[in-house]
Structure formats: structure tokens, C-alpha cells
Amino acid sequence: MLAEQLSHSTSATRRPEPGQPHHSAEPSNQNVPLKHLAASHSMLRQTVSIFSRLKFRKTLAFMLRSSLSPRLTLRWLRFLGEYTEQHTFAPPHDDLIRKSLSSFLVHRMAWKTRFNILTQHFELARQLLCPHVLQALWRGEKIELGTICGRERAYHLQLLLSDHCGSRHEGAFTVRLVDATDDALLCMASFVFVRRPGQSYSLIVGGLQGSARADAKRAVISATRDLGGLRPKDTIMLVLKGLIAHGATSYLIAVSNSNHVINHRTSKRRKRKLPDLNAYWLDRGGVPFPPFGFRIPADPAINEGCGSRRSNTKIAFWKIGANLITRKGNN
Numbered sequence: 001m002l003a004e005q006l007s008h009s010t011s012a013t014r015r016p017e018p019g020q021p022h023h024s025a026e027p028s029n030q031n032v033p034l035k036h037l038a039a040s041h042s043m044l045r046q047t048v049s050i051f052s053r054l055k056f057r058k059t060l061a062f063m064l065r066s067s068l069s070p071r072l073t074l075r076w077l078r079f080l081g082e083y084t085e086q087h088t089f090a091p092p093h094d095d096l097i098r099k100s101l102s103s104f105l106v107h108r109m110a111w112k113t114r115f116n117i118l119t120q121h122f123e124l125a126r127q128l129l130c131p132h133v134l135q136a137l138w139r140g141e142k143i144e145l146g147t148i149c150g151r152e153r154a155y156h157l158q159l160l161l162s163d164h165c166g167s168r169h170e171g172a173f174t175v176r177l178v179d180a181t182d183d184a185l186l187c188m189a190s191f192v193f194v195r196r197p198g199q200s201y202s203l204i205v206g207g208l209q210g211s212a213r214a215d216a217k218r219a220v221i222s223a224t225r226d227l228g229g230l231r232p233k234d235t236i237m238l239v240l241k242g243l244i245a246h247g248a249t250s251y252l253i254a255v256s257n258s259n260h261v262i263n264h265r266t267s268k269r270r271k272r273k274l275p276d277l278n279a280y281w282l283d284r285g286g287v288p289f290p291p292f293g294f295r296i297p298a299d300p301a302i303n304e305g306c307g308s309r310r311s312n313t314k315i316a317f318w319k320i321g322a323n324l325i326t327r328k329g330n331n
Contacts, residue, residue, distance in 0.1 A: 042081060042084075042091075043077045043078070043080050043081040043084075043097070044077060046091055046094075046097060047077060047097055050062070050094050050097060050098065053094065054094075054098075058098075062098045065098075065100060065101070065102050068102065069101065069102075069111055072101060072111055072112065072115055073101075075115065076099070076101070076115065076118075077097070079119050079122075080092050080096065080097060083122060083126075084138075087126050087131075087134070088134065088135045088138040088139075089135070090135060090138065090139055091139075092138050092139070093138070093139055093140030093161065093163075094140075095140065095161060095163035095164065095168070096138070096140075096161070096163070099118065099163070099168070099172075100168065100169060101114045101115055101118070102264075103169050103261050103264040104117075104118065104169055104261065105117060105169070105170065105171065105192065105204065105206045105255065105261060106206075106255060106259050106261065106291065106292060107258070107259050107260060107261055107262075107263040107264055108259075108263075109291065117192055117194065117204075118172060118192065120192075120193070120194060120195060121172045121173075121192035121193045121194070122172070124193035124194070124195065124201055125137075125172075125173075125193055128193065128201070128325050128326065129324065129325070129326065130326050133159075133324070137159070137160065137161060137173065140160075140161055140163075140164065141160070142158055142159075142160045142164075143158065143159040143160065144156060144157075144158055145157040145158060145159055145175075145239075145320050145324065146320045147180060148227075148235075148313065148316050148317060148320075150223070150226035150227045150228070150313075151226050151228070152226055153179065153180065153181060153223070153226050154180035154181075155177055155178065155179060155180055155186070155223070155227075155235075156177075156178050156179075156180050156183075157175065157176070157177055157239060157317075157320055158175070158176045158178065159173060159174070159175055159176075159324070160173070160174055160176070161173065161174070162174040162190040165188055165190070166209075167188065167190040167206075167207050167209060169206075169261040169262075169264075170190035170206035170207030170255075170260075170261060171189075171190030171191045171192050171204075171205075171206040171207065172190075172191070172192045173190070173191060173192070174188050174189065174190040174191075175188060175189055175191075175236055175239050175240065175321075176188040177232050177235055177236055179219065179223070184211065184213065184219060185210075185211040185213075186210070186211060186219060186220060186223050186232040187208070187209070187210050187211075187220075187232035187233045187235070187236050188208075188209055188236065189205055189207065189208045189209075189233075189236045189237070189240060190205070190206050190207045190209075191203045191204060191205050191206060191240060192204050192206065194253070196247070196248075196249045198248055199248075200247045200248040200249045201244065201247045201249065202244050202247065202249040202251065202252050202253060203240060203243060203244060203252050203253070204252070204253040204254070204255065204292060205240065205252060205253065205254045205255065205296075206255050206260075206261065207255070207260070207261075208233060208236070208254075208277060208280070210232070210233070220232055227310075227313055228308075228309050228310035228313055229310055230310060230313055230314065230317075233280070235317045237284065237296075238299075238314055238317040238318045238321065239317055239318070239320055239321035240252060240321060241298045241299055241318060241321065242317070242318040242319060242320060242321020242322035242323075242324075243321040243322070243324060243325060244298055245298070245318070245321070245322040245325070246322065246325050249298075250297060250298055251295045251296055251297050251298055252295075252296050252298055253289060253292050253293075253294070253295055253296070254277070254281045254286060254292070254293055254294045254295075254296050255277075255292050255293045256277065256278055256281070256292070256293025256294060257276065257277050257278050257293075258293075259291070259292060259293050260277065278293075278294075281293065281294040281296060282294070284296050284297075285297045299318070
């Protein structure tokens, strides 16, 4: 089971890759624990200072979550400190420090498994993304992935932390499609990278959302027509499939309705959930894949010269995802 594999995973920061400087266990390098302690101490200072920047309600929620699982909270802070020291060289955004492990990605999943999924995501992101992209995301910045032109309008694709899109419980990173005219959201999907057998990788889609604006339905219909019949949610899925195009795994994973983290909320909040996600996953060829929900087949590599405007638009969206990954092969 994937969840069992994740529950026993360890941080890749402790397994240096060939050619990279690493710390040996010899007495000459006994200062390594002190470096890790210093990183953790720095993260603790940033954590304490968060309280002066948060509103009272958010501060109380953060303190309560931390008190429910103090050991896991300290492990998360230590991971952030070591990751910052070794890979990003800049403090993480405050929202990463207070990332919720009590309700993240999959409903009723063990906190330890969620922790392993989240740390594994960032280890894979380090391997797959350009350093400057990862560092910008780590600091909470928005990445402009590219612009796709329809018949009359243009559309921007963006990548940012899920915490900054109203989907902090659904994933770590979020891809958004917005109208270039007014930056109005059309669709977004939140996800995490995950390791798969054979030194490969895939991703787990924790949520697929549209806009909450009153005119959202009209905007989606207009965009679909402008993109030659390609729905905004389908464009986002093409980008996600492009993200795993360089791996050996032929599918991505999607969370089902029953496993969606919204089920952690009250019934009133659950009523605000998106329309039936299961129907969309099944329509995309999904098959049951516990403990998450569905396994969605990824399209094979898309080639140039497919002909129609719609096909060329699909290629453009897929390529934006594929070009974001810098490490080729069986990652």
C-alpha cells in the first residue's frame, strides 16, 4: 500500500546524492548535530515571532494544533530548518511553518503519514524543479508559468503555495488558470509530488476547484468556447499530466469525495464542497486506488503537429507542465 510505504519513509536530506558534499559520521564532523540544532533554533525563533504577525484566532489555532502533536510539530520545524540550510538558503514563508498536519490532503489519514507525504513532496520538488523556482515558492512568491491565447482572450497559468489560494489543506503547491484581462480565477488544482516504485514519481491531486465568484459559471463557459471547447479544469489536468511526463509512472493519483479533507469540517462547511469530484475522475478514466481515491491515466507524450486549434492548445498546456520539470528520466 502507498500509505504504508509513506509511513516508513525517511527524509532524503539524510541521504546525499552522488557528487554532492555530505556529512560523514567520523569524529572530524562532530559539529553536524550543532548545525542542525542551530537551524532548528532559527526556525523556533521564526515560529515564536509569527505570533506577533498573526491575528488572535489564527494564533490560537496554530498553538492548539501544535499542542496536540508537539513531537510532530518539532520534527516539521527541524525539517524546515535543515531544508532551508541545505537547499533554499532563505527562511520559509510563515504559512509553511504553520502548515496543518491535522487536516491535510486525505481525510482521516494518520498525522505521521501526512508528515511523510509533505516532507517527501519537498524532497521531490528539490530534485524536479529549478532551484530559483523552488526558492521562490519557499518564500511564498507566485510563479508565472506561461500564457496561452484563445481565439479572443489570453490566460495565465500560475504556480504558488496552496496556502495562498484558499486550498492549504488540499496540497502543498497549486496550479491556477486565470483570465489575463482581470486575473479572475477560472480553475485551480492543489497537489503534492509523491515517490513511486522504480525510482519514479507521480503526484496526488488533493483538490480541484473553480471560482467562488457569482459570475463564475458564465466565465467558465466563455473560456471554454474561447479555448475551442477545452474546459478550464481540463487545461489544469493537462498541466498536471505534463508535470509527470518525464517519470516512469503512467498515472497520477486523485483524492475522492469521501477522502477529501473537507469532510474534516462541519456539515455546513461540507455543503460548500465542489460538485461531484468522483464523476470527473471516472470520466477521465479513473479507477479505484485506496487510500486516496482514484488513479488517473496520464496521456503519453504529446507530439507537435496534431493539426486542429484545440489539439495545439492542449499541447501548449501540457508543455507548460512538462517544461517545468528540469530533471529528466526515471526520477
